[in-house]
Amino acid sequence: MTPNELRDRLDQFPRLPLAAYPTPLERLPNLSQELGGPSLWIKRDDEIGPGMGGNKGRKLAFLMADALRRGKRKVITFGGLQSNHARMTAAACAALGLEAHLFFFERRPPKLQGNLLLDKLFGAKLHFIPFGVAAAASMTLERTNKLVRLVTAVLVGPRAYFIPVGGHNAVGCLGYMAGARELHEQVMALGLEQVTVVTAVGAGGTLAGLMAGLALLDSPIKPLGIDVGKLWKAFPASIARLAGELCTALGQPHTFRTLTLS
Ligand SMILES: Cc1ncc(COP(=O)(O)O)c(C=O)c1O
Numbered sequence: 564m565t566p567n568e569l570r571d572r573l574d575q576f577p578r579l580p581l582a583a584y585p586t587p588l589e590r591l592p593n594l595s596q597e598l599g600g601p602s603l604w605i606k607r608d609d610e611i612g613p614g615m616g617g618n619k620g621r622k623l624a625f626l627m628a629d630a631l632r633r634g635k636r637k638v639i640t641f642g643g644l645q646s647n648h649a650r651m652t653a654a655a656c657a658a659l660g661l662e663a664h665l666f667f668f669e670r671r672p673p674k675l676q677g678n679l680l681l682d683k684l685f686g687a688k689l690h691f692i693p694f695g696v697a698a699a700a701s702m703t704l705e706r707t708n709k710l711v712r713l714v715t716a717v718l719v720g721p722r723a724y725f726i727p728v729g730g731h732n733a734v735g736c737l738g739y740m741a742g743a744r745e746l747h748e749q750v751m752a753l754g755l756e757q758v759t760v761v762t763a764v765g766a767g768g769t770l771a772g773l774m775a776g777l778a779l780l781d782s783p784i785k786p787l788g789i790d791v792g793k794l795w796k797a798f799p800a801s802i803a804r805l806a807g808e809l810c811t812a813l814g815q816p817h818t819f820r821t822l823t824l825s
Contacts, residue, residue, distance in 0.1 A: 564779050564815060569744045572813045576737055577628035581655060582611040582620050584741075588749040606746060606760070614654020614685060617647045618762075618769050621738030622730035623655045629734050630661065635724035639715045641666035648729050648766075650678040653687035663687035664719045666711065668694045690718065704731060704766065704795040729766025731801075733808040739772020740779070740809055747782045756783075764788035767795075767802040774802070775809035778817050788822075 564572075587610070591603040611620030630638055638661050642649045649665045656663035665682055671691035675683050682689060692714075702710075708727040715725065726735070750758050760777075764770050770788035777784050788802070795801060803819040810817035 564781075566744050566748055566780060569740065569776065569779055569813070573737060573741050573744075576625060576734075577632050578624045578737075579628045579631075579659075581613055581624045581627070581658075585745045585749065586610050588746070588753070602755075604755075606742075606749075608742070612654070613658055614651045614681065617651055618739075619648045619651040619730055621742050621772075622735030622768060623651055623738075625737045626724075626726055626730055626735045627655050627659060627661075630724040631659065633724065635661070635722070637662045637664060637719055637723035638726060639664045639666065639712075639719055639723045640726040640728070640730075641668070641711050641715070642728055643667070644669055644672065645678045647678065649687075650681050650685070652726060652730075653682045653685035656687065657685040664690060664715065664723065666690045666692065666715055668692050668711075690715075700793060700796050700798070702795070703797050704728070704801045707795070727766070729768050731766040731768040731771075731805065733805065733812050736768040736772035736775070736805060736809055737812070739769050740776035740813070742769075743773045743776025743782070743784075744780065746773075747777065747780050747784060750784055758783065759785045759787050761787045761789065764790045764802070765792050765794075767798065768805065771802045771805040772809060774806040774819060774822075775813075775817070778806070778819070779810060779813065779815055 586607045589605050591605055595603045608618045609616050638656050640649060640652045644667050653663045665687050670693040712725050762769050770786060773786045777786055799822040803822050806819045
């Protein structure tokens with residue numbers, strides 16, 4: 564599919580203008596030289612708002628539009644104490660007049676600092692439920708989301724809009740299909756060759772969206788994820804599944820069998 568076709572298909576989904584695109588693709592000559600490796604560039608998705616920026620803004624543009632379309636007034640999500648996703652969800656809800664409920668399955672720290680303090684300043688309701696630390700990667704991402712959805716619906720009410728950890732679903736990650744298209748166009752315009760896009764992987768939606776978008780474009784850009792949390796059981800399969808769901812949502816099913824996740 565061409566970049567214009569991908570754009571047209573993505574435009575069929577509601578999206579809020581929470582940020583200005585495209586984000587710049589900047590060259591890092593000093594770091595490239597220091598490392599003596601390949602030419603390094605940075606895609607400035609840290610400039611995406613709301614709430615001080617970050618990759619989650621691309622997902623929230625679709626998720627918040629979906630919440631509004633469904634007439635939701637309350638939004639639930641969860642993450643680690645310093646979750647950037649939670650902070651940006653709180654900011655988006657504040658901007659849209661929605662009630663954000665953020666769940667942290669840890670003890671409330673004696674003092675709210677960093678993103679937790681910002682969450683509070685954005686007016687989010689913070690819920691601390693110290694379940695105790697589970698054994699590392701003992702559950703799949705899907706099972707965790709299902710369990711948390713059940714628990715939080717009891718506490719906030721069943722009509723609230725639930726956003727999985729990191730915005731990891733086939734609505735939010737459309738945002739990174741759009742991101743893939745944007746990157747593809749920039750890379751092609753610059754005439755760069757043998758490009759690998761490297762992304763941190765937390766909940767995996769950024770990587771899934773990039774994989775799906777690049778695959779549909781038949782782009783020469785290769786996605787590479789680095790798992791920074793090691794939180795989930797059978798994680799590569801979850802990411803591959805989501806990437807497949809995204810392609811299906813855009814009317815062009817695609818199966819992702821192999822996954823490079825370091
Ligand atoms: C700055 C940054 N980049 C990338 C990621 C990965 O995002 P995802 O949850 O979509 O894997 C995260 C979150 O973990 C992040 O905070």
